[in-house]
Amino acid sequence: MATLFLMIIYLTFISLGLPDALLGVGWPEMYSELHVPQSFAGVVSITISLGTIASSFFSGKFIRRFGTGKLTAISVLSTAVALLGFYFAPSFLWVMLAAIPLGLGAGAVDAGLNDYVARHYQAHHMNWLHSFWGVGALTSPLIMGQVLAHGSSWRVGYLIVAIIQFLLVAILFLTLPMWRSREMRPLKVTPKTTEPDMKLVQLLQLKKVRLALYAFFLYIGVEATMGLWTSSYLISVKGIASDKAAIGVSIFFGFIMFGRLLSGFMSMMLSNRQLIQVGQLLILLGSVFVWLSASYAFLLFGISLIGFGCAPIYPAMLHETPQRFGQKIAQEIMGVQMAFSYTGSVVLPPLFGFLVPIVGMRSLPLFLLFYALMMWLASERLVKKIDQEKIRKKD
Incomplete structure (x- = not known):
């Protein structure tokens, strides 16, 4: 069960990397269909980043309130819905709206899982965790590239990645009891601290x-x-x-x-x-x-x-x-x-x-x-x- 749980964490980090390169690969097809200048890719990218920054800042409060498992499941659900929003987007405005939950979800997952692994696992797991992010970041361009190479719309690329995210959401919600039981266990690293609570x-x-x-x-x-x-x-x-x-x-x-x-x-x-x-x-x-x-x-x-x-x-x-x-x-x-x-x-x-x-x-x-x-x-x-x-x- 411990190995299965660790694999779920790794899979979640693959899913974190999956959306990252979709915009760059799909944008040459997207901007003409959405009737916006090519430079507007930067506007979408910054919107996603700002959402990620905002959720990262407050992730500590969210983790204490909901727990890492529930926060991760909700955040991956947010990214899945956002990717589905890209698929259905009738205009650039809808793309911008979908970019907000995509950034918010990614930031919460990133901060939550990094905190969890840093507190509960040894250093080699942290390195492998981020290696799995690279698997996702390298896979999504291949998905979008194959979709475009076969003459399909860029929307199909977003749909495929959204489906993958929804499957992971189902796994995360089913394994919430595993998260709760492990978050209650003593930490494997770092001795007790006398640091006071700080704002x-x-x-x-x-x-x-x-x-x-x-x-x-x-x-x-x-x-x-x-x-x-x-x-x-x-x-x-x-x-x-x-x-x-x-x-x-x-x-x-x-x-x-x-x-x-x-x-x-x-x-x-x-x-x-x-x-x-x-x-x-x-x-x-x-x-x-x-x-x-x-x-x-x-x-x-x-x-x-x-x-x-x-x-x-x-x-x-x-x-x-x-x-x-x-x-x-x-x-x-x-x-x-x-x-x-x-x-x-x-x-x-x-x-x-x-x-x-x-x-x-x-x-x-x-x-x-x-x-x-x-x-x-x-x-x-x-x-x-x-x-x-x-x-x-x-x-």
Whole structure:
């Protein structure tokens, strides 16, 4: 039963990744049918992200009120209904309305499951959890691609993913007793804490919390900026053909997924702190390779290093949350961390795009280097701050 329960968690994270790439693949067909400019994809994407940020911020309160299992089931139901809304949408306005519950549901699932796994399972499960998200993120483009290749409407792609989500909703509601029984069990990690109850404003006043939020914001800045601008960089700066540039983007996300699978095994030998440091070093090295390389092979090698470096950082930082801040406030902080992560994906990639006319597309690796260095600085200052607190408590 324990293995079955863990597989349900993994399946839920696959479902979390499934909707993420549907919009990007389906939009070339969608915008003409909906009679809106091509640029309106950004409006839909930001709407989804804002919903995700909002639900992440308040996920701690929702978890305490409903429990992780019920919140997860309701949230996946929200995403399933939203995807069905995309299928039936008669106009762009309806797409925008459907984007709201899609973002709200995704944020609650993401924060809730990350908090649950961080508190109840070891580090390798957190890495594998995020590897399963990659399975979903890689599967949905294949679904939509096959639908469009066979001459069907983009709506069919959304319908197929909606059906998958509804099936998972049924599984989650049927297994709610399993969730309740496990949430009542003693935690497997992190000793008891004497941390007092704290409000969100009080949490944000803590220096170590702010340092953690900076690190999350900057990490997602690296990942999202790479995902959005790598193809443009390879084509316009390095003179790579568009089909080969697309391979570069796929390699980036593929190495994140593969790296998280491998990081699950590495976490049995290395601490979360060491995994984070190794990942940051690989991002720095990969950015230098992308900046200096002229050949396609070396460019792909640099992109692979960045993807492989990104792999362990996010799961390791999430898994460290209870250890860093204590069980009593971990749920609140987990949601806030998720919200700042999504904020980074909304702010930093468009910021680079806004600055391209001034600094040029060739500066992309320099931006990645800057983000990675600032992330490393915030992470190391956070570790130093926590170590100092431990020394003071011993004294």
